[in-house]
Amino acid sequence: MKTLFDKIWDAHVVTTVKDGPTQLYIDRHLCHEVTSPQAFSGLRARGLNVFRPEQTLLTADHNIPTTGQDKPIQDEVSRFQVDTLAKNAREFGLTYYGLRNSRNGIVHVIGPENGFTQPGMTIVCGDSHTSTHGAFGAIAFGIGTSEVEMVLSSQCVLQTRPKTMRVNFRGTLQQGVSAKDMALYMIWQLTTGGATGYFVEYAGEAIRNLTMEQRMTLCNLSIEMGARGGLIAPDETTYDYLREREFAPKGERWDKAMAYWKTLKSDDDAVFDKEVTFDASQIKPMITYGTNPGMGMPIDGSIPELSDIDEAGKISFEKSLKYMGFEPGQKLAGKPIDYVFLGSCTNGRIEDFRLFTQYVKGKKKAGNVTAWLVPGSWQVRRQIEAEGLDKILEEAGFELRQPGCSACLAMNDDKVPAGKYAVSTSNRNFEGRQGPGARTILASPLVAAAAAVSGKITAP
Amino acid sequence: MDTLKDMEKFKTLTSTYVPLPIENVDTDQIIPARFLKATTREGFGDNLFADWRYEKSGEPKTDFVLNNPTYSGEILVAGKNFGSGSSREHAAWAIAGYGFKVVVSSFFADIFRNNALNNGLLPVIVSEAFLTGLFENPPHATLTVNLEEQFIRNNENGKTESFDINPYKKECLLKGLDDIDFLLSNRDKIEEYEKSRPFVY
Numbered sequence: 001m002k003t004l005f006d007k008i009w010d011a012h013v014v015t016t017v018k019d020g021p022t023q024l025y026i027d028r029h030l031c032h033e034v035t036s037p038q039a040f041s042g043l044r045a046r047g048l049n050v051f052r053p054e055q056t057l058l059t060a061d062h063n064i065p066t067t068g069q070d071k072p073i074q075d076e077v078s079r080f081q082v083d084t085l086a087k088n089a090r091e092f093g094l095t096y097y098g099l100r101n102s103r104n105g106i107v108h109v110i111g112p113e114n115g116f117t118q119p120g121m122t123i124v125c126g127d128s129h130t131s132t133h134g135a136f137g138a139i140a141f142g143i144g145t146s147e148v149e150m151v152l153s154s155q156c157v158l159q160t161r162p163k164t165m166r167v168n169f170r171g172t173l174q175q176g177v178s179a180k181d182m183a184l185y186m187i188w189q190l191t192t193g194g195a196t197g198y199f200v201e202y203a204g205e206a207i208r209n210l211t212m213e214q215r216m217t218l219c220n221l222s223i224e225m226g227a228r229g230g231l232i233a234p235d236e237t238t239y240d241y242l243r244e245r246e247f248a249p250k251g252e253r254w255d256k257a258m259a260y261w262k263t264l265k266s267d268d269d270a271v272f273d274k275e276v277t278f279d280a281s282q283i284k285p286m287i288t289y290g291t292n293p294g295m296g297m298p299i300d301g302s303i304p305e306l307s308d309i310d311e312a313g314k315i316s317f318e319k320s321l322k323y324m325g326f327e328p329g330q331k332l333a334g335k336p337i338d339y340v341f342l343g344s345c346t347n348g349r350i351e352d353f354r355l356f357t358q359y360v361k362g363k364k365k366a367g368n369v370t371a372w373l374v375p376g377s378w379q380v381r382r383q384i385e386a387e388g389l390d391k392i393l394e395e396a397g398f399e400l401r402q403p404g405c406s407a408c409l410a411m412n413d414d415k416v417p418a419g420k421y422a423v424s425t426s427n428r429n430f431e432g433r434q435g436p437g438a439r440t441i442l443a444s445p446l447v448a449a450a451a452a453v454s455g456k457i458t459a460p
Numbered sequence: 461m462d463t464l465k466d467m468e469k470f471k472t473l474t475s476t477y478v479p480l481p482i483e484n485v486d487t488d489q490i491i492p493a494r495f496l497k498a499t500t501r502e503g504f505g506d507n508l509f510a511d512w513r514y515e516k517s518g519e520p521k522t523d524f525v526l527n528n529p530t531y532s533g534e535i536l537v538a539g540k541n542f543g544s545g546s547s548r549e550h551a552a553w554a555i556a557g558y559g560f561k562v563v564v565s566s567f568f569a570d571i572f573r574n575n576a577l578n579n580g581l582l583p584v585i586v587s588e589a590f591l592t593g594l595f596e597n598p599p600h601a602t603l604t605v606n607l608e609e610q611f612i613r614n615n616e617n618g619k620t621e622s623f624d625i626n627p628y629k630k631e632c633l634l635k636g637l638d639d640i641d642f643l644l645s646n647r648d649k650i651e652e653y654e655k656s657r658p659f660v661y
């Protein structure tokens with residue numbers, strides 16, 4: 001009577017501190033340039049090596065330009081941060097997919113596409129969207145830099161066991177509705193703090209029908225409702241995706257792995273601390289109107305009235321609408337926008353580009369829109385080219401950029417100017433997230449495509 | 461040195477506090493991403509709440525509480541769901557670097573709470589009613605936070621609440637101890653575990 005989460009967690013307990021947290025063994029660790037330098041300095045200060053170097057993989061993604069990657073990074077501070085990562089990789093003997101490496105890309109895109117991410121594992125990274133990897137039936141969660149140092153030095157972290165929650169999606173999705181809409185719908189219903197303290201398992205018919213890319217999108221956004229992470233039991237879809245990938249087990253080892261992976265599901269009589277059920281067929285394409293991912297609504301809906309908001313939340317609600325330049329009760333369909341961002345670890349995979357391209361094929365980009373199309377990795381970009389999607393995009397007036405986190409957190413030059421509206425497939429619409437004063441409307445790749453060709457918020 | 465070794469021991473603190481009655485303060489507000497390019501832990505306090513605190517020109521915004529000389533102290537009191545968003549520990553470094561030792565709210569995001577504790581910054585969870593009381597206090601009111609006995613007191617009206625903290629973390633804070641020391645002392649157990657892992661294929 002164990003949940004999937006219990007099974008994986010229990011298999012990774014090294015010891016439990018009396019009255020304290022669990023010492024959890026970590027199978028896979030991903031690292032990027034922004035949250036790791038202080039951890040490596042910590043190792044140096046203590047005179048330590050990396051305990052299990054083959055279990056850590058490094059990439060540069062957060063702070064890199066998305067054009068001219070063949071030239072040295074212009075911004076001196078960014079260059080130093082990326083160089084520091086390369087130096088740390090060298091000195092500590094770690095695998096590093098740096099700029100100009102054919103496997104470089106966003107940390108949560110390259111883990112899965114290289115088969116580094118596998119079912120039944122514990123996976124961490126100094127980035128909250130590590131929850132993405134849960135799509136494979138792994139316990140994957142974001143950690144802070146002190147914890148990065150713990151993993152580097154001991155391959156363990158200290159964690160309090162979270163509670164478990166199951167989110168069931170019954171029924172079938174409507175045409176034109178994707179995992180991004182499911183996620184925005186769920187966070188809208190449960191709020192941004194609704195799953196704090198929980199680890200979520202997604203289940204139900206609509207989940208089983210999702211592709212791996214879509215499952216990753218959904219698990220990716222678990223953190224936006226406060227969850228420690230989200231996971232989905234592995235099935236044929238998972239195995240088909242993984243087979244033959246670089247780090248995936250091969251031959252006899254694959255068969256052994258499969259035998260184990262097939263045990264990875266919640267028992268029929270497993271009890272969750274909390275359980276909610278949604279009807280997938282009721283979900284419409286979603287957008288956000290505010291400054292947290294829980295402030296969502298169907299694309300044809302209207303912003304709540306002030307009287308709908310509880311007393312304690314009023315200040316934040318009004319502040320948020322003021323920042324966005326919206327009024328309570330306003331409808332957003334038809335509203336002109338300025339930028340479109342397709343990319344990030346939420347929606348920067350091949351399927352997202354296929355969806356976007358399908359929609360814009362034979363149409364033209366609206367003149368008032370600046371569009372940034374940023375593949376999640378070089379492998380994604382090469383796949384786009386192999387399928388000829390780049391040609392279609394070009395004909396429609398779009399240009400493909402080079403991979404990286406880009407406007408998702410706007411640490412590089414891809415910043416939306418103050419006051420401008422951006423329809424973004426990324427994960428956060430926080431104040432200033434896409435640049436100081438930038439106004440973000442989160443949406444699916446399809447809604448982004450419709451906005452890019454119509455120049456306004458439009459149902460696809 | 462760049463490790464937690466210089467983490468101060470924490471026992472009890474009485475201080476005025478800075479009120480920030482906003483809900484869902486996320487890590488992008490605490491420390492915007494463009495300040496994450498540093499490779500050390502120092503200097504983040506200067507950019508704490510940068511976009512709320514400074515004009516584009518770099519001038520302090522007079523209507524933001526950190527720029528209001530009426531409010532100061534080593535305690536930050538914030539609205540519900542503080543620290544949601546990214547896992548960046550820089551948020552905790554910025555708050556600690558600014559000089560806060562305690563953050564009070566009625567609800568914290570998980571990762572932020574962990575990060576705070578790993579940096580000797582004490583997150584104290586209070587009830588909504590207690591929090592509202594703090595926002596209604598006149599300026600210069602003080603709070604007492606006693607970690608050893610796990611209580612917080614609004615010295616303006618004497619209202620006291622006990623707060624929860626994991627006993628292990630409490631011990632770490634009281635003694636100025638660090639998780640890495642603990643893990644390193646456990647390496648033989650880790651190696652033993654590796655040998656017995658159920659699914660090495």
Ligand code: SF4
Nearest residue numbers: 129344345405408409
């Ligand atoms: S794309 Fe955005 S959310 Fe994903 S890893 Fe990069 S910065 Fe983090």
